[in-house]
Amino acid sequence: MADVSALTSSAYSQALEVIASVEPRIAEATRQELADQRGSLKLIASENYASPAVLMTMGTWFSDKYAEGTVGHRFYAGCQNVDTVETIASEHAKELFGAEYAYVQPHSGIDANLTAYWAILAHRVEGPWLQNAGVKNMNDLSEADWEKLRNELGNQRLLGMSLDAGGHLTHGFRPNISGKMFHQNQYGTDPVTGLLDYDAVAKKVKEFKPLILVAGYSAYPRRVNFAKMREIADSVGATLMVDMAHFAGLVAGKVFTGEENPVPYAHVVTSTSHKSLRGPRGGFILATEEYAPSVDRGCPMVLGGPLSHVMAAKAVAFAEAKTESFQTYAQNVADNAQSLAGGFLSRGAKLVTGGTDNHIVLLDVTSFGLTGRQAESALLDAGVVTNRNSVPSDPNGAxxxxxIRFGTPALTTRGFGHDEFDKVAELVVDVLKNTTPNATKDGAASKATYTLADGVAARTKGASAEMLDKNPLYPGLELS
Structure with a gap:
C-alpha cells in the first residue's frame, strides 16, 4: 500500500474534527476502528482495505441526491452530474471486465443478485407472456391474466451451489428470499474430494431443468470452469448467472482468464465492488446486450434511489483496477493463498479440497476438536479476525x-508475502491447538464456549505486531 500524503492525513484529521464537533463519540469510534484494523490480522475473505481516494469519494454531496431511473431518464430533476458519474463507472466496468453492459446501481451483492434474478424473470417469463397476451406492460393485463403471470413468475426453477459446499445464501438457500421466490434445488461437491463434479451438475440440471443456473461461490477454494457451466446451462436452455462477488478482483487482475473468466460465458454476472476488487461497499451487474434492457429496470423493479456517492467511488475503484499495479496485486493475492494453504498443510491441518487455487483457504477445525464458532472466537481473542464457515456435509450446521474461512486480499494489500502468510498459518495452528471446548452441564463438549490456554493470546499478538508494524495500514496517515 502506497504511503499516504500529508495532504490526505490533514484531510482526514480535519474531517474527524468536523464530525467531533457534532457527535464526538462517532469520531472516536472512527479513530478506534482504524486502530483496531491496524492492530489485527484481517483474514476475512470478504473484506479488504480501500484506497484513500475511494474512501474520500464516498464522503461528498453526491450523497444528497435522489436519482431513481437510469442515465438520461431520471424521475428527479437536477441529476446531470449523477448521469456523468454513473456513465463513467459503467464505462470503466465494461472496459475492465470486457463486458457488453454494466449496471452499477446495486447497493450490495444481495441487491445485485435480486436485481439479476428479477431481470432474468422479466426477460424470460414476463416479456414473452406480455407479448403473447398482446399488451405492452402488466398494467394492461386483466386481473385474471395478472394472477396467472404472477403465479408463473413465482414458480420458476433455480439451481445453485449448496451453502455447505461453498455457495451463498442468495443462491437459493431456503431461509433467504432467493429460496422463497423460486422453486429451488442445489448442487454440491464430490463427497470425497470436495471439488465440483461437472458431470454430476449436468445430471442434476437435466433432471431439474432450471430457468436459472447459478455458478460462483463464497467459500469454495477452487476455480470454476465457466465454459463447462455454460454448456450445462445450454443443455436445458437455462440462463447462466455467475456470482463473482468474491473473485472479481482476480478476474479484473487477469489471474482468472480463459474458461475461468465468467464474463465471456455467462448471460448475467453479479458482483460486489469491495472484497478482492478493493473498492467501496456496493454491487454491480454485467450482462450481455440481450439482458441489458431488463437489468436496466433494476430501479424501480428492485432498487430504490441509487447511492450516487458510492457509484462515484466505484468509478474510482474500477479505474484503479485497470492498472498494472492492480494486476500484480491480484496475482499476489492468489500466490499468498497458496502460501497460507501450504503453511497449514505443513503443520498437519486439514483443508477442504486439500488446498486452494483462488484467494480462499477453508480450514476444517474438527481435527482440533473445535466448532467453527469456538475457533473463530479463540482466534479473535488472539487478534486474528476470521469468520466461521460451513464445510461440505457439515455436522455442526450453519x-x-x-x-474457518480465510482470505488473503486484505493482508496482501498491506504488503504481506509468502513468509508472513506462512507465519500466519503457524500462529493460527498454535491458537487452535491451545483451545479446549468447555464442558456443558451434562458433561458433553460445548459447541460454543471454550478455554484458550494462558499466554497464547499475548504470544500471538506479539508475533502479529512484528509483521503488522513492517506492513503498516495506510502508512503515513497520522490523525491529529
Missing amino acids: WYTSG
Whole structure:
C-alpha cells in the first residue's frame, strides 16, 4: 500500500474534527476502528482495505441526491452530474471486465443478485407472456391474466451451489428470499474430494431443468470452469448467472482468464465492488446486450434511489483496477493463498479440497476438536479476525459450523508475502491447538464456549505486531 500524503492525513484529521464537533463519540469510534484494523490480522475473505481516494469519494454531496431511473431518464430533476458519474463507472466496468453492459446501481451483492434474478424473470417469463397476451406492460393485463403471470413468475426453477459446499445464501438457500421466490434445488461437491463434479451438475440440471443456473461461490477454494457451466446451462436452455462477488478482483487482475473468466460465458454476472476488487461497499451487474434492457429496470423493479456517492467511488475503484499495479496485486493475492494453504498443510491441518487455487483457504477445525464458532472466537481473542464457515456435509450446521474461512486480499494489500502468510498459518495452528471446548452441564463438549490456554493470546499478538508494524495500514496517515 502506497504511503499516504500529508495532504490526505490533514484531510482526514480535519474531517474527524468536523464530525467531533457534532457527535464526538462517532469520531472516536472512527479513530478506534482504524486502530483496531491496524492492530489485527484481517483474514476475512470478504473484506479488504480501500484506497484513500475511494474512501474520500464516498464522503461528498453526491450523497444528497435522489436519482431513481437510469442515465438520461431520471424521475428527479437536477441529476446531470449523477448521469456523468454513473456513465463513467459503467464505462470503466465494461472496459475492465470486457463486458457488453454494466449496471452499477446495486447497493450490495444481495441487491445485485435480486436485481439479476428479477431481470432474468422479466426477460424470460414476463416479456414473452406480455407479448403473447398482446399488451405492452402488466398494467394492461386483466386481473385474471395478472394472477396467472404472477403465479408463473413465482414458480420458476433455480439451481445453485449448496451453502455447505461453498455457495451463498442468495443462491437459493431456503431461509433467504432467493429460496422463497423460486422453486429451488442445489448442487454440491464430490463427497470425497470436495471439488465440483461437472458431470454430476449436468445430471442434476437435466433432471431439474432450471430457468436459472447459478455458478460462483463464497467459500469454495477452487476455480470454476465457466465454459463447462455454460454448456450445462445450454443443455436445458437455462440462463447462466455467475456470482463473482468474491473473485472479481482476480478476474479484473487477469489471474482468472480463459474458461475461468465468467464474463465471456455467462448471460448475467453479479458482483460486489469491495472484497478482492478493493473498492467501496456496493454491487454491480454485467450482462450481455440481450439482458441489458431488463437489468436496466433494476430501479424501480428492485432498487430504490441509487447511492450516487458510492457509484462515484466505484468509478474510482474500477479505474484503479485497470492498472498494472492492480494486476500484480491480484496475482499476489492468489500466490499468498497458496502460501497460507501450504503453511497449514505443513503443520498437519486439514483443508477442504486439500488446498486452494483462488484467494480462499477453508480450514476444517474438527481435527482440533473445535466448532467453527469456538475457533473463530479463540482466534479473535488472539487478534486474528476470521469468520466461521460451513464445510461440505457439515455436522455442526450453519450456525456453529466446522470450518474457518480465510482470505488473503486484505493482508496482501498491506504488503504481506509468502513468509508472513506462512507465519500466519503457524500462529493460527498454535491458537487452535491451545483451545479446549468447555464442558456443558451434562458433561458433553460445548459447541460454543471454550478455554484458550494462558499466554497464547499475548504470544500471538506479539508475533502479529512484528509483521503488522513492517506492513503498516495506510502508512503515513497520522490523525491529529
